[in-house]
Amino acid sequence: MSRIDPLDVPRPDAQLHFGVFFQGVNHWTIWSAPDSGSQIDPASFRKVAQTAERGLFDAFFLGEGLRLREVDGKIHDLDVAGRPDAITQLAALAAVTRRIGLVSTSNSTFNEPADLARRLSGLDLLSAGRAGWNVVTTDNAWTGANFRRGGYLDHADRYRRAEEFLTVARALWNGWEDGAVAGSAHAPAWSAPGAVHPVRHKGPQFDVDLVPTLPRSAQGHPVIFQAGDSGEGRDFAALNADVIFSAHGTDFDDALAFAHDIRRRLRAVGRPDDAVRILPGTEIILGATEEEAREKKRWIRLQQVTPATALGIAGLLWGIDLSGRDADGPLPKEDPVVTDNDGSFGARRIADPRAVVAEWRAKAEAHGWSLRETVIALGPQRGHVGTPSGLADKFAHFVRHGAIDGFNITPYLIPDGLDDIVDLLVPELQERGVYRTEYTGTTLREHLGLRAPLDTGPGHMTDKKLSHADRNAAASGARSGLT
16 A cells, blocks of 8 residues: 655645535436435435544534426426435534534525524534534526526626625624623623624625624634626635635646635735645545456446436437437437527526537537437546545545535435545555544644634734734635624
């Protein structure tokens, strides 16, 4: 078994962090396999969270699906769907776990800070400092039609709203000073005079005037996750986030370039290089041999991208109804019809479908791929395939050379998709000294080795703990008037 020479790597003591990503609406979780369990039974959530905790994972990360995906106005019934409210589900999991962090994906476009900040603070207190918030900024009218705001926000505007939202939320979380509540029945009052501060904010998005109702948790306040990959998203993360949930974790050079870019942006706003943890989303497929792992991957992809799913994905690209076609036959001969993609099927808007179709046709012809094989080959390729020993060496190289800090793992099977990773891969990582052998803290912030939280508001718990650079970053993020 290979060992890491500390003279050959820039981060010889770096440790790998794992989270598990329990997705929202998607077609990547295989629901049709004989050993697949319910996607909505509380027992499934409990099994995944407890398995991850047994594997010493940092966090259980819950996706969000505010609306079922549709194709031509009809529900795409091949999806896995039916998530409960994230904070409600995570509060239930807090009672059946002890150490693992609990991260809620909650939308800053369709929520209000006075309400969401309080609910997240409640989760943080109930879990004794294990809560996290994945700040997402949905922009499509397809989802927004169900909410009072309606419509959608332009790309840049949704980040302006998110930043103001987070500024207000942090002020609410910091509204109680340490020691605000009397520690003795003989104290003259329940709270120390002036220790609970009102938050008054008036900005472009929010008008808030209230007294926070909850004290800070053991970790200060929830850990902030962020997943945007645009320039605006990366800038938002550099200013505001503790953890970045990225799409750059499969190819080493790509992951390292992303990490260098984030660290450059951190320095530009006065934060240290290590102020943010980078956890790319990934899928891990293990086999006893490399060949077995590759065969397992092929089976998984065929289960994830069924003929009907392949036709649905290709139909959005072509802009025509392909149902009833042969997914295992050639690509459609028709030219694509350019339409206004409204986000149906969870699809990204495609700027030039003609160019993408031309690329698909060229590669399908060169490789002899069917339509379904083309969808699989040219679709998202976020994942690692191999033996436990081989992937342990690979991941050690990634983390010790600064390309990543860990992975947010999406199991392809619920609820048992983590078992091989916990039982086979984790011990290999521990043998190499790149993965913890026990929890050494109790809060999510401690698991991730993060600094004290960036603060905005009157109750500056972290003034004496934060570096000057961190305080500058906090000030940069507070762009609206808080008193």
